[in-house]
Amino acid sequence: MVPDTCSAAPDCTALADAILDTLVHRIGKDAQAALPHDWLAATIFTVRNDIIERWMVSSKAAHAAGAKKVYYLSLEFLIGRLLRDALGNLQRSDEVKAALAVHGVDLAELEEIEPDAALGNGGLGRLAACFMESLASLQLPAYGYGIRYMNGMFRQRIENGWQVELPENWLVHGNPWEFERRESAYFVGFGGEVVGHDDGTIHWKPAEAVEAIAVDTPVVGWRGKRVNTLRLWTARAFDPIRLDRFNAGDFSGALAGQIGAETLVRVLYPNDSTAAGQELRLRQEYFFSSASIQDIVRRHVQYFGDIKTLADKAAIQLNDTHPAVSVAELMRVLVDYHDLNFDEAWDIAKRTFGYTNHTLLPEALESWPLPLFEWLLPRHMQIVYAINAKLLREARAVEGIDDRAIAAISLIDEGGERRVRMANLAFVGSHSVNGVAALHTDLMKRTVFADLHTLYPTRINNKTNGITPRRWLQECNPGLTALIREAIGDAFLDDAEKLADLAPFAEDSWFREKFAAVKRANKAALADYIKTTLGLRIDPTAMFDVQIKRIHEYKRQLLGIIETVALYDQIRGHPERDWTPRVKLFAGKAASSYANAKLIIKLANDVARRINSDPSVGGLLKIAFLPNYNVSLAEKIVPAADLSEQISTAGMEASGTGNMKFALNGALTIGTLDGANIEIMERVGPENIVIFGMTADEVAAKRAAGYDPRATIEASGALNQALSAIASGVFSPDDPTRYKDLMNGLYDHDWFMVAADFDAYVAAQREVDTRWADTPGWEAAAVRNVARVGWFSSDRTIREYATDIWGVL
Known part of the structure; x- marks a missing residue:
């Protein structure tokens, strides 16, 4: 006897029958022989019928109105997986979930096997x-x-x-x-x-x-x-x-x-x-x-x-x-x-x-x-x-x-x-x-x-x-979405700027506890994924410090790795201090012809291998580089992040949208005054973000003045020690000279200001540690980030394009 899973969804039985009919007549399988990919295709084809009808109505209406297009x-169109996106926007997720359950099929499992569109x-x-x-x-x-x-x-x-x-x-x-x-x-x-x-x-x-x-x-x-x-x-x-x-x-x-x-x-x-x-x-x-x-x-x-x-x-x-x-x-x-x-x-x-x-x-x-x-x-x-x-x-x-x-x-x-x-x-x-x-x-x-x-x-x-809040909040973080609905109602689902109504809840201890519980659940899910993918055990109670984006020297993954090496040295040298447990997460692809970017990926993995296997850090520091970064992987990482790394050389990142996604999901940003970081700071308040380093004008002035990175490096004991360790082969014993040229490049021509911003970055990270130790303060700041970044919805951006450039509103 199949359990009655359709009691809460009136159209569920008809939909369950429709999916089965599609499975049989379109896919050519019966329910007993069907594999998950068969059920996925049958579900998409069935749901697609509704979409096609709306598609045709939309096209005919635009033609009839003589509308400007x-x-x-x-x-590029990095659309990711489409089933969850379509069901969410059609508001049919619960109905389809119940209909598939009639056949003993889990919608979430089907969503996970849909390939990302490359x-x-x-x-x-x-x-x-x-x-x-x-x-x-x-x-x-x-x-x-x-x-x-x-x-x-x-x-x-x-x-x-x-x-x-x-x-x-x-x-x-x-x-x-x-x-x-x-x-x-x-x-x-x-x-x-x-x-x-x-x-x-x-x-x-x-x-x-x-x-x-x-x-x-x-x-x-x-x-x-x-x-x-x-x-x-x-x-x-x-x-x-x-x-x-x-x-x-x-x-x-x-x-x-x-x-x-x-x-x-x-x-x-x-x-x-x-x-x-x-x-x-x-x-x-x-x-x-x-x-x-x-x-x-x-x-x-x-x-x-x-x-x-x-x-x-x-x-x-x-x-x-x-x-x-x-x-x-x-x-x-x-x-x-x-x-x-x-x-x-x-x-x-x-x-x-x-x-x-x-x-x-x-x-x-x-x-x-x-x-x-x-x-x-x-x-x-x-x-x-x-x-x-x-x-x-x-x-x-x-x-x-x-x-x-x-x-x-x-x-x-x-x-x-x-x-x-x-x-x-x-x-x-x-x-x-x-x-x-x-x-x-x-x-x-x-x-x-x-x-x-x-x-x-x-x-x-x-x-x-801007970013679409449907995918980057409602779909990727259903736990947080449900909590926000419980607190302020549903208006934010149609207008992301209504998230501002959440701001008073930053002072509500009950809400903060619920908020923290959602974050812990998301972190536990990501920890399970990392264990399955990499075989690495990480502690979900540690701070998840995340930098995920295309690997490029101006985005300065190298700065994050070098600071990690310096932190590793500090933890080993001063085990008596009250260190903040951290998990440093990296992900991103390097262009196939970009040798230095590919070498930075190798360095991240070499540093991870050494630190993750060193018992002297007592689990206080773990590093993971997650392969094949794409939309679906981002949807797992973003809701679990505590700290968002947006540390590009000031004046070189046009905007960034990862910074918006992380803030919308309750991560605090550590970043330079670059791209949209500036506007995020203006929206969330300087007390709810950690800013460090030179401004774009200061970077330009330093270059023009004949910046000498060697003097800067030699004046920073922590930086000099970290670069020497990397260059000497401490993290690459199989090839001690692997990173010599990469490190020497910082001494000779630090165009991306890695050395120039290093000490400021270290100080900012220690400020992060202090804030993390104040759990209620951290949670309140995280809630304020969610409440104050609704303006970064792509709906707002598109309205501006439509009004100011296209003339269609």
């Missing part, structure tokens, strides 16, 4: 995913455009402490969420030549081409009121197999076209340290940009007829510089296929595009060797030159723009190897250019875009990043 172009790497892609969810939640018609990567970036495995990159085969068993749209297929060309005709028209004759095929995924908004579309492009050769070559015995050559097409969508961020890698990266960016622009223009003409009204009905947002070639592509389509003159097309393009900048790092402000760009995209090179001529003539007419400024403004970098500057193209081709935190936006005006800002003084604006 938002088109969000991003090379469509992104870090904050850029996760921001895009949060924005898509908020666009649907705010009932704004929108499409996201990207690439349907077959293998994503890579699946990270740690072998003997080293990062090993393996294919992320997330599509190996298909994807029940996606729908191929054969009717939305576009010709995307490369190379060839540009031919002029007697009538003045120009025709680009590509030497090769692929077909871009649309694959759509529904994006469900909060309470299911709107479902938008994430449209990803896959590539196919027009002749998948050349039978003449195959029959001649050239089997590899016969498939070369299809292999080339699949290469475009195989991997996110191919290693671009080689000429071939650079070419593939540019091909990828043009491939998805061209297909997206063609699709947007086709849709506009289909529904509105007149191409000249494009800017009134379409808002295209470029998420960083990767889709910047879209500016030239739209110009090509408007001029070559819709017969607009250049000036008219340029006006339409500028009014249509917005550009979000995510970095001040010169290497991330993409530029391409001019010969490569011209060879691969000859017509676009002509358009870039034409835009540049118009730009520089306009700049020459502005007082105060001299030859130096002209060189900085130009779309062509003439210094050394001539390169096409994609960030400049995105800037001049957009009516709005926004930063993603107040400091970042200010630095954009003063540094990388200073001269363009002089030319267009009203174009740069700020839109501080």
Whole structure:
């Protein structure tokens, strides 16, 4: 007899029958033979029916209203697992849980085996995913455009402490969420030549081409009121197999076209340290940009007829510089296929595009060797030159723009190897250019875009990043969500800024106890995961000190590791002191060509191996590097964190969104005055955050003054000792010189100010220890963080974009 699990969910019995019917007729299994992945697919297909109906209603309503649409172009969409997200937003989690229980199936177990979509790497892609969810939640018609990567970036495995990159085969068993749209297929060309005709028209004759095929995924908004579309492009050769070559015995050559097409969508961020890698990266960016622009223009003409009204009905947002070639592509389509003159097309393009900048790092402000760009995209090179001529003539007419400024403004970098500057193209081709935190936006005006800002003084604006509270509170931390509902009701579920009503509960000992119990449960769950994954036992009552993000020198994981080594020395040298038990948790991927970042991962694991096996620290310090960081792993770590490490070199992190996720889940931040840390401090109050180190202006001044890191290191006994231990092979006895160059680099050229900020960081960590010892004070500060960061909801961010940039609210 199957237990009656449906008594609390009236539609549960019908749903249980529907899932079983899908299992039998769609999956081809009966209940007795079905395995968990069969039940997962049957559940998704069943729930998907409801989503499809809402999707169609949403699309028809937008068309009927003649609504202006938002088109969000991003090379990454780190959407994570979708079943829990969809059920939460549809508010059907309890119903589906009960229906599956009828068949003896646990929904939570199914959610855990759903693969993460390998469509992104870090904050850029996760921001895009949060924005898509908020666009649907705010009932704004929108499409996201990207690439349907077959293998994503890579699946990270740690072998003997080293990062090993393996294919992320997330599509190996298909994807029940996606729908191929054969009717939305576009010709995307490369190379060839540009031919002029007697009538003045120009025709680009590509030497090769692929077909871009649309694959759509529904994006469900909060309470299911709107479902938008994430449209990803896959590539196919027009002749998948050349039978003449195959029959001649050239089997590899016969498939070369299809292999080339699949290469475009195989991997996110191919290693671009080689000429071939650079070419593939540019091909990828043009491939998805061209297909997206063609699709947007086709849709506009289909529904509105007149191409000249494009800017009134379409808002295209470029998420960083990767889709910047879209500016030239739209110009090509408007001029070559819709017969607009250049000036008219340029006006339409500028009014249509917005550009979000995510970095001040010169290497991330993409530029391409001019010969490569011209060879691969000859017509676009002509358009870039034409835009540049118009730009520089306009700049020459502005007082105060001299030859130096002209060189900085130009779309062509003439210094050394001539390169096409994609960030400049995105800037001049957009009516709005926004930063993603107040400091970042200010630095954009003063540094990388200073001269363009002089030319267009009203174009740069700020839109501080946000995160969706549905995934990053309600879904990943149901215990805390339930406690907040008990305390202040449900209003915060629809408006995250209503979390402010929680602030008085920071003084309520009953609430703090409940709050602490939720945190302990989350930590215990993470401890179990770490035991299962790494075989490492950690104490859930210790402070969980967490730094999870892309591994990069400016994010300064190295600073955290070196301080850990110094702390290890202090604990061993002074066992009589009352040390705070800590678990240092690291996670993140290093780009495959980034040698120093990969070495930092190895160092973290070497230090962990030594410290975790040393009985002299008495369990007071443990370290774990968790492999294959992704959205699902973040959903386990974030609710369990006590301390959030946001310690980037000031002035180098555009915003950060991990800082927001941790604060929303009751972790205190230790960080520099960088990115959105500044605004978090303003919201939560300086007494509820731990700030250390130099400001962005102080970093710039120190560099300009000729900073001598060697003198700084030698003046700090703890730092000097830690660096010497690492460099001498204490943590790498199998290769004593492994970290010698990495440590010597700090003595010779400490660009990221690891040594300069070290003593301040150590002092801040000891302040953290003091605060941790005051349990009621720590818990109160954690509650205040939750209560005061509702403003960092991506709903607020999207409202600002919609009002100030897109004109859709």
